[in-house]
Amino acid sequence: MTRPLEVGVTGGIGSGKSLVSRIFQCLGTPVYDADLRAKNLMTTDGILIEQIKKEFGSLSYLPDGSLNRAHISQSVFGNPERLKTLNGLVHPRVAQDYGRWVEHQQSAYVIREAALIFEAKAHGTLGKVIVVHAPEELRIKRVKARDPHRTETEIKGIINNQWPEEKKMSLADFIIYNDDEHMVIPQVLELHHQFSSPA
Numbered sequence: 001m002t003r004p005l006e007v008g009v010t011g012g013i014g015s016g017k018s019l020v021s022r023i024f025q026c027l028g029t030p031v032y033d034a035d036l037r038a039k040n041l042m043t044t045d046g047i048l049i050e051q052i053k054k055e056f057g058s059l060s061y062l063p064d065g066s067l068n069r070a071h072i073s074q075s076v077f078g079n080p081e082r083l084k085t086l087n088g089l090v091h092p093r094v095a096q097d098y099g100r101w102v103e104h105q106q107s108a109y110v111i112r113e114a115a116l117i118f119e120a121k122a123h124g125t126l127g128k129v130i131v132v133h134a135p136e137e138l139r140i141k142r143v144k145a146r147d148p149h150r151t152e153t154e155i156k157g158i159i160n161n162q163w164p165e166e167k168k169m170s171l172a173d174f175i176i177y178n179d180d181e182h183m184v185i186p187q188v189l190e191l192h193h194q195f196s197s198p199a
Helices: 017-026 034-044 045-054 068-074 078-102 136-146 152-161 163-169 183-198
Strands: 005-009 031-033 107-113 129-133 172-178
Touching: 005 017, 017 031, 017 107, 017 129, 017 183, 031 078, 034 045, 034 078, 034 107, 045 068, 045 078, 068 078, 068 107, 107 152, 136 152, 172 183
Parallel strands: 005 107, 005 129, 031 107, 129 172
Antiparallel strands: none
16 A cells, blocks of 8 residues: 655644644545644653653653643743753654554545644655745734733744744745635645645
């Protein structure tokens, strides 16, 4: 059986990459949500749990086994090196999990949705990468509406921890504009037809 074309969907916080992935999913395309799987693996993958405890202390987990998000956030917020360490533990486990998932898919192409495709150097393993783009002011506005608990400073901090838009866009195979000026569905449909057609 031929392996499906692996397509990455990425974009900064608030760009709308989840919206784009949902549209692909509605078209029948299997979608692997790397950020969601990472959260899941941090509480179910024994190897990863031990690595996190070793690196960030036993306070990383609550007595019920769930992740102590407050402790982890405190450990990495404003500390790029600690964030890099955490990502260095999580990303390889997600990559393995994703690899197993792809082997079970039987469609022409699959979507891997992840915030840090370029930062995690995962683009080298993908056939194509789509960057979902929106202006920063609009992204901040969307995140504030979606996550009222986040302050603007916190949102800008997350944006600054991600690669600049221009850098991501220069490496992308395709760009989907989700800027309230372009219609998103026709852009996704065009790519869907392109990925579904045999080369």
